Amino acid sequence: MRHHHPRRRGAVVSLAASLLALTAGQTVSALPATAAPHPHTPVSAVSAAEEQAARAIAGSLTDTAWRARVGKATLASDDVAVTALAGKADGSLKAELAAADRRIAAAKGLDAGVGPLLRLRLGDDSMRAALSAGVTPWVTAASSDDDATAVTAWDSRGRAHTLDARKAPTHPVYVVDIDGSKALAAGLTVLNKELTRYGVASAKATPAKAPTQAPAAGSRAQAAGGGFWTTRITSVELSDDEEPWVKGDAEIYTLVTGFGQDGAVRVDPVDMPYLDNDGTVYRPNQILVNWSNYKYNLADAVMMEEDGSTNYRDLAKAIATVLLTVTDQGTYIPLVNAVLDAIPNDWWTDDPDYVDSWYTLAQSDNGTRYGARGNGWMTVEPYFVQQF
Template sequence: MVAGSLSDAAWRARVRTAALTSDEVAVTALADRAGSRALKSQLTAADRRIAAAKGLDGEVGSLLRLRLGDASMRTALTAGTAPWVAAATSDDNATTITAYDSHGLAHTLDARKPPARPVYVVDIDGAKALVAGLNVLSKELARNGIASAAPAAQQDLADPSRATAATSGFWTTRITAVELSDDEEPWSKGDAEIYTLVTGFGRDGNVRIDPVDMPYLDNDGTVYRPNQILVNWANYKYNLADAVMMEEDGSTNYRDLAKAIATVLLAVIDQGAYIPLVNAVLEAIPDDWWTDDPDYVDSWYTLAQSDRGTRHGARGNGWMTVEPYFVQQS
């Protein structure tokens, strides 16, 4: 669809200008501004299918994005070389990528070495999808009987209505530094969209899961220092919790994930002592998530309220430095 549309010289020039002046192009909106009704209709229909496949509400809006595959392609694109179009891959182990020209002909490219010819990569807005998805996840978990707060990146943790702690404040665990392993990835893959499911036993003794959006964690091999709240201990019965780090990609259906997790975790009973829940969460992840595009990043068992220092993930794919942090309430 997008590749074929580039046979129109005026549209091709409009897309080229947008791709050279922006990291990502909202291609559906661009088609609307260009007055291309037929293309806009096709892209809008594709947006609806993507939202439905991911279990998102229709109000999420357009998720389709177009970007230049690699910065090295800018010179050729500026010079007027006709670009090809490829779909983003979520498979870190891909060795080839298929791109299409404006005549619909397929071209096989090396996934590790960017080609000399410019290639547009069609992807989804991962950050936008993740924000909407975590809201759906939290609501669906609650609807299925698992307590869950709004995604932590959106909470006002200083608001007393968000916690059951004393009016003077409450203790949290804060991430002061975090890094994921430096793995070679295909040039067509965009930034990672990472989130963490914090799980433990709520004050009522039932299992709860609190999603935490980590929008800054874009690239492997980079140390980030977010000073982000990971665990709000006012929500938990014990001074221990687990964390399962995941990556958003095109295959993630948040409604299905919530139902799968709820099915497994509702069977876990508080026995008067803390029980790690990482394995239960991993068992709930649909089988197809473990093939080609592993959405599971790493996990941390039994994070303690008193933990201070660096904790390495059980999978060996990342580490984070944490510290107790008291949130003062006014």
């Protein structure tokens, strides 16, 4: 389960500049003197906690009974909630993993109540036979680097082994990772709260007008009955890419931006947990834009993926620092460039990754829209949500 990870900013900035030129004089005022914060806790904060957990788990595998229990659980599931499983082990392993969980949550700006995030999985299906035969696995931490050529794994004696990141070894290897879906869901909750706190939110939503091209007969009757118009994703696909076997699954989310009913810029994070595999067409029928939240019949969408080290509180501050300088000039201004400018340069060579962007999605759009980077497409349609 892998995602495409475009990391080159140049083409995006060029396109953004072209669009910005079309709205010259209408876009942004000068940035505030205080620069946006780095929306990352240093990468080592999360990766170091994962590495510590990996080494602790590796050392614990000298216990035959515990090793068999972990092997059985790993063979039975794609990933294992290892902190909970460690509650059945002797010694200090559970305490070590719980401490690592707390450090990861803090590094990502998540609320303390998020609970354990650490997961354990087998590095590759080709390792199942050796694991079943009783070979003691090595343990490594998941990498978020698409370009990694080597990874380090530890054995039960604490010895380090350098492995090819592109070719899975024959020796079984456990990979310590975090529950990306759980972390992203919690992170987007924090992001929403923080964006609202910084004022990147709209006034209370009001029922949206019907699109300029009504999607279906009977829409007047629908509107009369109360409700709001949305843009719904009927199908979506991301491009495929070859990645290291040790890399964990990424989690996809989209930042929908536009001008709220009060004329202020707003950002609505949308979780897309179903986007598991590249090169696969998904048909989620998911609402992407709720037009009752927006003043204009246009919005932008920036699709991202979360690979591990995002601090959602700092991300909200970075986005708000830039977007709060954008003012409503009485006509729609594309906001993709502003969101991309809010992301520090080193994010383009590290996670979370920029996947693709869709400029000026219209309320009346009905059909396939390709992303500006060419890394994905989605088919959308106007959809009326009836209120009862």
